[in-house]
Amino acid sequence: MSSPLKICFNKECKELKSERPKKGWLLRGGELAELCDRCGSIYDEGRFCDTFHLNASGWRCCETCGKRVHCGCIISINTFTLLDAGGIECMTCARKNVVPLPNPSWPPSLFYQTPLPDRLKDLSVKSWTQLAGSGPVPWRQAPSLFNSPINQPELHQRVPYDVDLSSGIDRLNVAERLSASSLDKKKIEDFSERLMNGTLKGGSRNTLENGNAGIKCEEQPGSCRNKAQLSSSLKDEPSTPHFGLAVPYACPNEINGQIGVSGTHLRPALQPPLAKSFHGNVQNGVDSSGEPQIRNGRPRVEARGRNQLLPRYWPRFTDQDLQHISGDSNSVITPLFEKMLSASDAGRxxxxxxxxxxxxxxxxPISQPEGLPLKVQDSKGKEWIFQFRFWPNNNSRMYVLEGVTPCIQNMQLQAGDIVTFSRLEPEGKLVMGFRKASSTPASDQDNEAHKTHMGYSTNGDADLADPSAWAKVDKSGYIATEAIGVKSSSSRKRKNTTLGSKSKRLKLESEDLIELKLTWEEAQGLLRPPPNHVPSVVVIEGYEFEEYEDAPILGKPTIFTTDNMGEKIQWVQCEDCLKWRKLPANALLPSKWTCSDNLGDPERSLCSAAQELKAEQLEDLLAPCNSAASKKLKGAKQEPDNLEALEGLDTLANLAILGEGEALPSSSQATTKHPRHRPGCSCIVCIQPPSGKGPKHKQTCECNVCLTVKRRFQTLMLRREKKQYEKEETSRKKQQPQKLIIPDKSGDDDPIPCSKTENSSPTQKKVVSEGSDDDSNRIKSSTSPFKGQIDLNIQPEREEELSPSSDSGNVARLIQDATERYLRQQRLSSSGSHSNLAINQALLGGGTGEQQISNDIILDSSHQDPDEDHPSTLSIKASASVSATG
DNA sequence: GGTTTGCATGGAT
DNA sequence: TATCCATGCAAAC
Structure with missing residues (x-):
């Protein structure tokens, strides 16, 4: 883009440019100043100010080394930094300081050069320095008329909210900022008008583009601050209002000539000032060579602003990122910040x-909670308008962008992915990019060192991962991903950060997401009783239910299929030898299954026994599964080291892969929700699937199941209270034997006599047979030994706190958490007149290889006490004795 | 009934 | 301890 003018842009020179003029500093219009060869060379050598501005105002001395630094022009903008205590420091000295700031995000020239009306020039030094030196003061809080200090809500509140959205000019910004500068409203309005008229911009632009200070400043250091004399440019030149409109919110920056943003292009001498050639190490705004990036002509992060941000918000842009954003344009990209999407962010x-x-x-800046519309451009160039607003929160604010769903969906983002915000100069457009989680740098998000932060490259649309690999956002998927996330987080050193502000909120990586395609139902299907736990038994409808108090663990995933005889079977992989063994379809496996557990097939109860499946058959078996899962499973087969990876949650994850939706093996699909239930089973578990669909028992339902459940619930709660009480007593009395009224297991190694415990039949018994709303099947008996011990005043809320910590650890807690989430969903989905009873079926397996089924009977508090609105949900873990395999 | 909205809560830092 | 912020949740729509 060659200037029509043939003379050197340096007005001190006036020489003719060559046909290929040398490029100088970035103009606000986006072009580069075109210089004659001589000036270009001088500029390239970094001697421009020395040569042409020697007699200009704005020269000051570095407070540290005393070196003279020109502070008064667009070219020198990044050669110094402002000191909090006043004065300036050259970049060489600045980098030696603890917080190297190659230049404030808000360049001093913003202030020095901003052509203010005379009546505004009384802005005190104090106010400037306070603004500059305190708190999170990125460029926008620069002592500019266009900038306002943050953390001054009281000021914000005083200012009438007046945003001219139609014009794209954020009057509020001006008003607020002026307010922050103790300017009276009249001045504000006047100034705003001028701003709208573009006169200010024109003046500013004129001044800046000529690369000269354009200010009349006292020669004494600091005088500029006191007397921000304005050039006559305010009146001299009509505006060129090409800026400040596209992105209203960006007008501070733009109006000030964008120099506060990436002013790094001001000296693109040593390297073509292409924004896309963003230098890798931007963490400190100083490149790895120790040279300020301005030397490289590369945009840098707004260092000052970023230094105020938590590291996890530091932008980590790769060249490719920048390329994605900038496309083929010559725009300068200024990375602002990035954020990992939380579940809430990525939600609906x-x-x-x-x-x-x-x-x-x-x-x-916004003063009203309603905020203002914000135009954001994505990396494709598509523009979105979000509502930028805030909520009052703890005497502070919580800022949100509203209406991002379409954009998020368009980018196909989800929790764990990272959205990046940057600014495109000189347009001033806010650009929203993204990185999929898989491309997240390997380093900890919170690792302030960020030495390996460029370990990723993709930014975008062009590099989108297969959407099918993404975790489901639906309820069940979310629950499941949480559960699996334990694994993913534990298997990596990466610490949960943004997503994991709560322990149970887990950051996801897309690699994991492949594995996390687990529905609630499927997760349930993997539940097993904690090892060595002996259930108590309740009989409903003649069927015995085993009840475990501790949270279940996860069982071994299997692959269901049908054999040649048309009989349903399942295949399970031995933990030790990795051979696949055939089991009856109704076999329920513990989390770790080995050939030795294959009691039903003595010939293959040893790892040395050959595998039935040929390689091709195995291939076919795994074929319907997710390829990633298949790969992993086979990989594990080949690499014993991977065994561990398949344990525990990994196991669950693998099953999740196998069991998700269409990928679910056919035989498994037939019993998707509850594999151990036969098709057509009408038990309450099956008629009331965890999905929440299907018939529900009404709150007033008096069917046997509901009655039993209620009774059991009450009993359980009583037991737990007693248990808790006795634990406390025990801890007080030190090893005093528990005086349990209730036969119970107070610990893993404290089994109690139980009528139905370990050696279950290897064949699956029918679990529950009742279920419909009007089912009036009688209860033969409730063999609960706690019959009659019903505390009607029990507080369901105590459920959680009374729950003994399970040795199944996080997994179990997450499952329970998932259960609660599910129940909340259930509760929401029911109108209140419905019963919130749900029986969450869970597979339980004994600790020694025998397996049992248990059903988590989940009862909403309202079920028990409809008059009270207990916010929490409850769970009763009843169990049905079931078969073990082999 | 579902969705949106605005605030509250509490874990994380 | 103060602050941030992810999420819950209830009122409004």
Missing amino acids: IGRLVLPKKCAEAYFP
């Missing part, structure tokens, strides 16, 4: 929570 609510400091640093 469409609200993206913005880090407060980021929002206040890079988005326009």
Whole structure:
């Protein structure tokens, strides 16, 4: 883009340019100043100011080394930094300091050069320095008329909210900022008008583009601050209002000539100032060579702003990222911040929570909760309009972008992915990019060192992963991913960060997401009783239910299929030898299954026994499964080291892969929700699937199951209270034998006599037969030894706190958490007149290889006490004795 | 009934 | 301890 003018852009020169003029500093219009060969060379050598501005104002001395630094022009903008205590420091010295700031995100020239009306020039030094030196003060909080300090809500509140959205000019910004500068409203309005008229911009632009200070400044250091004399440019030149409109919120920056953003292009001498050639190490705004990036002509992160941000919000852009964003344009990209999407962010609510400091640093100031519309461009160039707003929160604010769902979906993002915000200069457009979680740098998000932060490359649409590999966002999927996330987080050193502010909220990586395609139902199907736990038994309808108090663990996933005889079978992989063994379809396996557990097939109860499946058959067996899963399973087969990876949650994850939706093996699909239930089973478990669909028992339902469940619930709660009480007593009295009224297991190694415990029949018994609403099957008996011990005043809320910590650890807790989530969903889905009873079926297996089924009977509090609105849900773990395999 | 909205809560830092 | 922020949740729609 060659200037029509043939003379050197340096007005001190006026020489003719060559046909291929040398490029100088970035103009606000986006072009580069075109210089004659001589000036270009001088500029390239970094002597431009020395040569042409020697007699200009703005020269100051570095407070540290005393070196003279020109501070008064667009070219020198990044050669110094402002000191909090006043004065300047050259970049060489600045980098030696603890917080190297190659230049404030808000360049001093913003202030020095901003052509203010005379009546505004009384802005005190104090106010500037305070703004500059305190708190999170990114460029936008620069002492500019266009900038306002953050953390001054009181000021914000005083200012009438007045955003001219139609024009794209954020008057509020101006008003607020002026307010922050103790300007009276009249001045604000006047100034805003001028701003709208573009006169200010024109003046500013003129001044800046000529690369000269354009200010009349006292020669004494600091005088500029006191007397921000304005050039006459305000009146001299009509505006060129090409900026400040596209992105209203960005007007501070744009109006000030974008120099606060990436002013790094001001000296693109040593390297073509192509924005896309963003230098890798941006963490400190100083490149790895120790040279300020301005030397490289590369945009840098707004260092000052970013230094105020938590590391996890630091933008980590690769060249490819930048290339994606900038496309083929010559725009300069200024990375602002990034954020890993939380489940909430990626959810359907469409609200993206913005880090407060980021929002206040890079988005326009808003004084009203309603905020203002924000135009954001994605990496494809598509524009989105979000509502940038905040909520009052703990005397603070919580900033959100509303209406992001379409954009998020368009980008096909989900929790764990990272959205990036950057600014495109000189347009000032806010650009929202993204990285899929798989391309997240290997380093910890919170690792402030960030030495390996460029270990990823994709940014975008072009590199989208297969959507099918993404975790489901639906309820069940979410629950499941949480559960699996334990594994994923544990298998990596990466610490849960953004997503994991709560322990049970887990960051997902797309690699994991493949594995996390697990539905609630499927997760249930893997539940097993904790090892060495002996259930108590309750009989409903003649069928015995085993009840476990501790949370279940996860069982071994299998692959269901049908054999030649048309009989359903399942295949399970031995933990030790990795051979696949055939089992009856109704076999229920513990989390670790080995050939030795294959009691039903003595010939193959040893690992030395050959595998029935040929390689091809195995291939076919695994074929319907997710390829990734298949790969992993086979990989595990080949690599014993991977055995461990298949344990525990990995196991669950693998099953999840195998069992998800269409990928579910056929025979498994037939019993998707409850594999151990036969098709057509009408038990309450099957008629009331965890999905929440299907018939539900009414709250007033008096069927045997509901009655029993209620009774059992009450009993359980009583037991737990007693248990808790006795635990406390025990801890007090030190090893005093428990005086349990209830036969119970207070610990893993404290089994109690039980009528039905370990040696279950190897064949599956019918679990429960009742279930419909009007089912009036009688209860033969409730053999609960706690019959009659019903505490009607029991507080369901105590369920959680009374729950003994399970040795199944996080997994179990997550499963329980998932259960609660599910129940909440259930509760929501029911109108209140419905029973919130759900029986969550769970597979339980004994600790020694025998297997049992248990059903988690989940009862909403309202079920028991409809008059009270207990927010929490309850779970009763009843069990049906079931068969073990082999 | 579902969805949206605005605030509250509490874990994480 | 203060602050941030992810999420819950209830009222409003």
